[in-house]
């Protein structure tokens with residue numbers, strides 16, 4: 467049996483479309499076994515739309531990865547109880563522009579059955595080359611490995627890293643109690659980008675990844691992962707642009723990106739056949755966008771923070 471590439475996704479059913487696109491783009495280039503772990507939770511008691519990823523979603527992803535490798539697997543982990551115990555009741559960052567699902571990956575040290583080494587991936591990215599290149603990077607002596615944050619390196623600090631792609635060494639993370647510290651920080655300190663800032667601050671041994679593993683601006687020749695995170699545009703006036711990889715028309719019309727149309731085709735086919743599991747409207751960016759614009763303006767006019 468080949469060594470598998472271990473992947474972790476986090477979220478609710480709203481990001482499932484993104485997960486499908488990430489997985490389709492991974493198996494386009496990597497044909498070996500994948501061990502995919504999804505961390506999810508049901509928070510419908512907080513908001514109706516906070517629904518967990520369910521067994522049917524898992525089966526669909528499972529059938530997708532099996533199309534290229536029979537040894538691949540998809541496992542669902544329900545963290546509702548763990549989250550409620552660790553972060554819900556006394557978390558001062560809970561009621562912000564972000565959903566509580568951003569905290570899931572900070573709970574991964576509490577989950578039984580996760581592999582010791584894994585790649586956490588956001589659901590708003592597209593893989594353009596063999597993912598095992600990232601997985602095989604040696605992080606024996608580090609807790610995590612991340613690439614720089616495209617805007618954070620200007621606005622926050624030059625070493626500020628983006629948490630959309632994180633190669634994790636779970637053993638080291640547990641030994642150093644890094645995520646425990648990160649959770650405590652999120653529960654007690656008001657932060658603009660809580661989960662990402664906590665990861666940056668509470669993990670002591672971080673390896674800096676090359677930008678090609680988490681390219682947030684545009685695809686270059688060597689780009690392995692393109693992360694479609696929010697963009698700041700200056701013309702005709704400063705504004706934010708948040709186009710996600712599953713928004714086919716906007717990706718085409720605004721970004722003029724056509725280089726994963728084959729993935730779109732597969733995605734649309736899957737969506738047609740599984741409309742009950744996929745999203746009709748995926749845009750829940752309103753609050754987040756307003757918040758980010760405020761951070762951005764504050765930084766520029768220097769009256770923020």
Ligand SMILES: [Mn+2]
Nearest residue numbers: 588590630695
């Ligand atoms: Mn992202």
